[in-house]
Amino acid sequence: MPEFHDAGEVADEAELAIEGALRPHSLDEFVGQQKVRGQLKLLLDAARIQGRPADHILLSGPPGLGKTTLAMIVAHESERPLRLSSGPAIQHAGDLAALLSSLTPGEVLFIDEIHRMARSAEEMLYLAMEDFRIDIMVGKGAGATSIPLELAPFTLVGATTRSGLLPNPLRDRFGFTAHLEYYESEELERVVARSALVLGVQVPSIARDEIARRSRGTPRIANRLLRRVRDYALVHGEGSAASAGDVHAALDLYDVDRIGLDRLDRAVLEALVRKFRGGPVGLSTLAVAVGEEPETVESVVEPYLVRIGFMGRTPRGRIAMPEAYQHLGLPQATGSPLFDDL
Structure with a gap:
């Protein structure tokens, strides 16, 4: 019988294939983070010469800057x-314990958002990183027994967007810590x-520059915007080529303005300026005003x-800076408590 696949599954597989193709596969292909790349290269080369797994690596920084990609490159190189x-x-x-005990010698273990691990797992990880050993508790109460389990040597690559939440004992066990800018x-x-080039679409320099300026300093966003531009050119343009006009039209369609602000960014900014006269206003109040969760406003916007x-952030709440009024084309509110806390 012929094999049928759900259309959604096929689409997901295609998306994953594209994501994989867009990721660089070596430090030489990786763009940016020059200092981190040089440090990683030295770390990996030394481990290769000595015939041992590389030291444990902690990568910190905002989302979308390449932490997962660098972990894949560490394994590849x-x-x-x-x-x-x-x-x-x-x-x-x-x-x-189940994860660590199944690792093969020299394997690279990548744990994303490592700061969100359970505390009991963190404490087990201390010993595993240092001595390649874990202690398994068998039984309960007075009859409980600790059985040591030897692990194959491995390299842990941890990624975090909030390094301040990592306990010091865990952070200190990483041989190399890098912050991505x-x-x-x-x-x-x-x-x-x-x-x-990977997507097979021609984008002139002026159009690439426009996408870059609207990408908020983040490669993940740049790639996402490029794919929307490619879609627009495919439907409304010349298909394999995207002009500067296609870039402007596509990004305007998706509500991404000239400096990368999207619909939610502008909603928060306009609420702060129009409804609260520039603030200060509390995070929860601001979130309610735009119909979002406080965590979303705090971590995304x-x-x-x-x-x-x-x-700006002050002890009394969030405030709008003069640049916000200029961007929205609004006069600064008279009598606003904008700089009371500055």
């Missing part, structure tokens, strides 16, 4: 298999150029607005 997991998936010490527009233009100088 070490010629070792890669095991993927995440902090939220490890909620018991038993989950971690936001990208400059020139670097993002190179990311877009490489991705356009606020970091970028603060970074570009549109929003």
Whole structure:
């Protein structure tokens, strides 16, 4: 009988294939983060010369800057298999024990959002990282017995967007810690150029620059915007070529303005300026005003607005900066308590 596949499954597989193709596979292909790349290369080369697994690596920084990609590159350049997991998936010490005991010698274990692991699993990980051993408790109460279990030597690559939440004993056990920085527009233009080549779409320099400027310093966003531009060119343009006009039309259609603010960013900014006269206003009140959860406003919207100088944080709440009024084309509110806490 012929084999049939659900259309959604086929689409998901195609998306995963595209995501995989857009990821660089070596440090030489990886754009940006020059200092981190040099440090990683030295670490991996030394491990290769000595014939041992590389030291444990902690990668921190905002989402979308390449932490997962670098973990894959570490495994690829070490010629070792890669095991993927995440902090939220490890909620018991038993989950971690099962994962660690199944690793093969030299395998690279990547744990994304490592700061969200359960505390009991974190404590087990201390011994595993240092001595490649874990203690398994058998039985309960007075009759409980600890049985040591030897592990195959491995390299742990941990990724976190909130390194401050990691306990010091865990952070200290990483042999190398790197913080990834936001990208400059020139670097993002190179990311877009490489991705356009992979996707088979021609994007002139002026159009690549426009995508880069709207990507918030983040390669993941640059690739996502490029794919929307490619779709627009396929439907409304010349298919395999995207003009600067296609870029403007596509990104305007998806509500991404000239500096990368999207619908939610502008909703938060306009609520802060129009409804609260520039603030200060509490996070929960601001979130209710735009119909979003406070966590979404705090983790998704606020970091970028603060970074570009549109929003400030004070002990009394969030405030709009003069640049926010200028971007929205609004006069600064008279009598606003904008700078009361500055």
